[in-house]
Amino acid sequence: MLYLKPEFVTSILLSYNDTMLKGKNILIGITGGIAAYKICTLIRLYKKSGANVRVVVTPNALNFVTKLTLQSLSQNEVFSDCFEINDYKPEHIALTESDIFIIAPASANTIGKLANGICDNLLLSTACAFKKPILIVPAMNTNMWENPFVQDNLEKLKNCGFHILEPDSGFLACGTNGTGRMREPDEIYDKSVEILTKNNFLSGKKILITAGGTKEKIDPVRYITNASSGKMGIALARNAQQMGAEVTLVSTFNADGDFENIVTPTAQEMETTVKSKLNEVDCVIMAAAVSDFRVKEYSSQKIKKTSSDTMTLELVKNPDILKEISDLKTNTKIIGFCAESENLIENAKEKIKAKGCDFLIANDISRKDIGFNSDENEVYILDKALNIKKLDKDTKNNIAKRILEEIFE
Numbered sequence: 001m002l003y004l005k006p007e008f009v010t011s012i013l014l015s016y017n018d019t020m021l022k023g024k025n026i027l028i029g030i031t032g033g034i035a036a037y038k039i040c041t042l043i044r045l046y047k048k049s050g051a052n053v054r055v056v057v058t059p060n061a062l063n064f065v066t067k068l069t070l071q072s073l074s075q076n077e078v079f080s081d082c083f084e085i086n087d088y089k090p091e092h093i094a095l096t097e098s099d100i101f102i103i104a105p106a107s108a109n110t111i112g113k114l115a116n117g118i119c120d121n122l123l124l125s126t127a128c129a130f131k132k133p134i135l136i137v138p139a140m141n142t143n144m145w146e147n148p149f150v151q152d153n154l155e156k157l158k159n160c161g162f163h164i165l166e167p168d169s170g171f172l173a174c175g176t177n178g179t180g181r182m183r184e185p186d187e188i189y190d191k192s193v194e195i196l197t198k199n200n201f202l203s204g205k206k207i208l209i210t211a212g213g214t215k216e217k218i219d220p221v222r223y224i225t226n227a228s229s230g231k232m233g234i235a236l237a238r239n240a241q242q243m244g245a246e247v248t249l250v251s252t253f254n255a256d257g258d259f260e261n262i263v264t265p266t267a268q269e270m271e272t273t274v275k276s277k278l279n280e281v282d283c284v285i286m287a288a289a290v291s292d293f294r295v296k297e298y299s300s301q302k303i304k305k306t307s308s309d310t311m312t313l314e315l316v317k318n319p320d321i322l323k324e325i326s327d328l329k330t331n332t333k334i335i336g337f338c339a340e341s342e343n344l345i346e347n348a349k350e351k352i353k354a355k356g357c358d359f360l361i362a363n364d365i366s367r368k369d370i371g372f373n374s375d376e377n378e379v380y381i382l383d384k385a386l387n388i389k390k391l392d393k394d395t396k397n398n399i400a401k402r403i404l405e406e407i408f409e
């Protein structure tokens, strides 16, 4: 672990010249904690690399560091409450036009409010409206850090895609030794560069993702569907968009996000849409649970009960979208998913051979803790040569990130 000693600050400042930060808009949020003084060095690191830095503080932060210091270092006005309107846009909305929001030091109080959508100061309102990556850098006393509510709140934030740079262990300002010391400015800087790099990783790529269980209509009120929630597809769409891709989500339901959303409830509608876009995109990810069959004859009137105790629905096979688009052998990268309740790896190997896609993401739907309808997943990624990589159990959000990293490596 590298600690920044004052005598090294100047030499580090001189070596921090990442061109990728040139012209980037960095928003720093400071909350009330003694580590606030270290943010002065952090601001200098960003300024040195050509970034534009804006700072928003909670009222308590100004007990630890002055507005004048932050203003002089950032060469920008420092914002501290919602009522200093100098522009036509409310400040918390104007501030969201930044590439990354770094909240450091993040107090237990601010972490708790962030995790519960509370917006009672400018920093929190800004975070609530912020769509780009947010990096939380906690700093607090060890007992506070270990408090289960604080840990639950951090977990909640992690699951929602916030980046957390966990504190170090060492001598704390309160005179004790333990976990809770804010990471050093150079570590915060490096982490933000890493996030921004990954954030741009799919820039210029067009990706089509399918999501949800198809609904095969029987009559105007009934349909055949399955237990897929569409969460994995949405997590892929959000992450691909955040990594810079132009995303089209073809889903069986309406989905909110900064991407194009085309709703195709049935397998046939999904097939038409996916095929029509195939040559326009760099990659298709078939995360949807497509029904293998549909009813042979849709009844335009509601089917009435009869005196018979049984009823027979005749089903016909749906198109296998994944296989059909793989068979077309276009330049588009094709990724399939594979839901299995037994013999996961053997079945997945057979499936990638049968479908002919470039990668197959296999998950075990027999487990209650992962897969269908769960917020977590554990998957195996297979490629055409049958190489297998396991992604250990994690939130669907993190699994989505790692899948995108693996397939576009």
Ligand code: CTP
Pocket: 267, 286, 287, 288, 289, 290, 291, 292, 318, 319, 320, 321, 322, 323, 335, 336, 337, 338, 339, 340
């Ligand atoms: N898939 C598809 N069209 C279908 C059925 C499945 O495009 N008619 C795609 C899914 O989107 C997924 C992959 O094929 O990416 C595997 O789906 P899965 O349900 O695991 O397998 P099936 O092909 O349906 O085979 P089986 O039900 O026998 O396991």
